[in-house]
Amino acid sequence: MASAREATTRSYLQGFDVATGVAVKQPTIMALGKQPPLRLNDEWTPMGLSGSGKVEADVVFAGYGITAKEYGYDDYAGIDAKGKIVLVFRYEPPPKNEKSPFQTPPSYSNHATLRAKANNASDHGAVGIILIDFNHSGDEQKELLSTSNSLWRSGNRPIAAQVKRGVIEKWLDAQGISLKPLKEKLTGRKSRRRNTCQRPA
Numbered sequence: 001m002a003s004a005r006e007a008t009t010r011s012y013l014q015g016f017d018v019a020t021g022v023a024v025k026q027p028t029i030m031a032l033g034k035q036p037p038l039r040l041n042d043e044w045t046p047m048g049l050s051g052s053g054k055v056e057a058d059v060v061f062a063g064y065g066i067t068a069k070e071y072g073y074d075d076y077a078g079i080d081a082k083g084k085i086v087l088v089f090r091y092e093p094p095p096k097n098e099k100s101p102f103q104t105p106p107s108y109s110n111h112a113t114l115r116a117k118a119n120n121a122s123d124h125g126a127v128g129i130i131l132i133d134f135n136h137s138g139d140e141q142k143e144l145l146s147t148s149n150s151l152w153r154s155g156n157r158p159i160a161a162q163v164k165r166g167v168i169e170k171w172l173d174a175q176g177i178s179l180k181p182l183k184e185k186l187t188g189r190k191s192r193r194r195n196t197c198q199r200p201a
Contacts, residue, residue, distance in 0.1 A: 030161055032171045044163040045144045047131065049118055051157035055085065055128045062086040063186050064093060065117040065129070068101045075186075082125030085159075087168070088117055090133040093187050105135075114160075121158050128159040132168050134183055 030044050031037045038044045063075030065088030075088070092112040095102045103109050110116055114131070121129045133143050144162055169179060 030163075032163075032167075035171065038163065038167060041144070043167045044161055045146070047114065047145065047160040047162055049114055049157060050160035053159060055159040057083060057085050057127055059085045059087050059130065061182065062088050062121070062124075062126075063182075064089045064091070064112075065120055066092060066111045067120050067123075068111055071099070071101050073101075076120070076124050081121065084126055085128035085130060086121050086124075086126045087130045087132065088121075089183065089186070090131050090162075091135060118158060118160055126158055129161075130168070131160070131162040132165050132179075133162070134165060134179070 028040060028046060029037045030040075030046075060079055060081055062079060062081060065075055065086060067074045067076055090112075091105070092102045092108060095104060101109055101111060103112075117131070118129060131145075143164055165179075172179060
């Protein structure tokens, strides 16, 4: 413990860095498979919490990207996300009972936060994350988050982006995959499932 005299001559204030903004440097490009690059800020946007770099990997569907072991819920159960890009829904599934860790909109649990999804993706070895919003169908002006609204700086951050629902659906439809029944299965179950949707990036 410092003496009164020491306290008058020594500062106990500690400096630390705070992220107050983020800039998207050019060229910033995203493409799905062999398709032409998507239009920045129109069809997709990088997320503020994203790391910097280049990623090219297979894409695997990981539900809401949530692991809630205390409830027996794990979107990563049965899939291998290591070295892959995970495709996840925004928000969280509806609560099934009073013991559920999830909440009813417009309230959401910590599991629904972008930070939690990014952390969980990294914990499962994913190198990237693509977020899609199924709650803003037909409301495209509000669908993409601004980079500043998804800002977060901490730890090992995967490359992260949000892509419009219509863009992802069109890409998957061409491969015979529909997201709607996958989402219906997620909202209809509360326990572990096996996800089988996997496609090259």
